[in-house]
Amino acid sequence: xxxxxxxxxxxxxxxxxxxxxxxxxxxxxxxxxxxxxxxxxxxxxxxxxxxxxxxxxxxxxxxxxxxxxxxxxxxxxxxxxxxxxxxxxxxxxxxxxxxxxxxxxxxxxxxxxx
Amino acid sequence: xxxxxxxxxxxxxxxxxxxxxxxxxxxxxxxxxxxxxxxxxxxxxxxxxxxxxxxxxxxxxxxxxxxxxxxxxxxxxxxxxxxxxxxxxxxxxxxxxxxxxxxxxxxxxxxx
Numbered sequence: 065x066x067x068x069x070x071x072x073x074x075x076x077x078x079x080x081x082x083x084x085x086x087x088x089x090x091x092x093x094x095x096x097x098x099x100x101x102x103x104x105x106x107x108x109x110x111x112x113x114x115x116x117x118x119x120x121x122x123x124x125x126x127x128x129x130x131x132x133x134x135x136x137x138x139x140x141x142x143x144x145x146x147x148x149x150x151x152x153x154x155x156x157x158x159x160x161x162x163x164x165x166x167x168x169x170x171x172x173x174x175x176x177x178x
Numbered sequence: 179x180x181x182x183x184x185x186x187x188x189x190x191x192x193x194x195x196x197x198x199x200x201x202x203x204x205x206x207x208x209x210x211x212x213x214x215x216x217x218x219x220x221x222x223x224x225x226x227x228x229x230x231x232x233x234x235x236x237x238x239x240x241x242x243x244x245x246x247x248x249x250x251x252x253x254x255x256x257x258x259x260x261x262x263x264x265x266x267x268x269x270x271x272x273x274x275x276x277x278x279x280x281x282x283x284x285x286x287x288x289x290x
Contacts (some may be wrong), residue, residue, distance in 0.1 A: 166224055
């Protein structure tokens with residue numbers, strides 16, 4: 065049973081560029097959430113996708129956008145990159161409608177903005 | 179959403195039992211308590227989840243008093259590989275689209 069997978073593992077971009085990160089949820093899961101984790105801090109919720117729509121959003125600007133595909137995989141897009149966007153980006157999947165919604169996290173994508 | 183408060187760091191020695199307490203005074207009736215473990219440059223890993231009293235699995239135990247305003251994660255006989263950051267989360271169960279809020283966590287350092 066494959067867990068949550070993310071690609072790429074590492075990425076280096078320059079300010080102003082755009083980046084796309086990808087996530088495949090755990091088998092049987094239909095909900096994907098994205099988090100940003102700066103060094104030394106806890107993960108910060110960006111948004112959550114279910115049925116190909118954004119359902120919840122954290123306190124992140126519109127430069128952060130996402131998409132969910134019919135196979136439940138998801139992409140996180142960040143436009144006009146800033147130095148402060150350097151972080152570990154985590155994807156988590158869960159199953160909507162279960163009594164207790166436990167999230168399972170992927171290994172993350174480390175983004176460095178120069 | 180209920181805010182959580184945890185110690186910033188804790189030290190322990192191999193073989194000892196470690197108890198990490200999380201305070202969540204504003205926990206709501208339908209909130210569950212979940213603990214995650216995170217190693218450097220890895221995603222958080224689910225450890226245990228509970229609603230009240232005591233929950234035990236193969237990794238840890240979770241103690242929740244009757245008022246549910248705090249919870250204690252208990253790790254029996256820790257080893258060096260248990261050195262990690264531990265996060266306590268409080269939030270509603272499913273049937274809603276939940277935002278999961280992580281605090282700063284507790285950095286556990288296990289010494290030989």
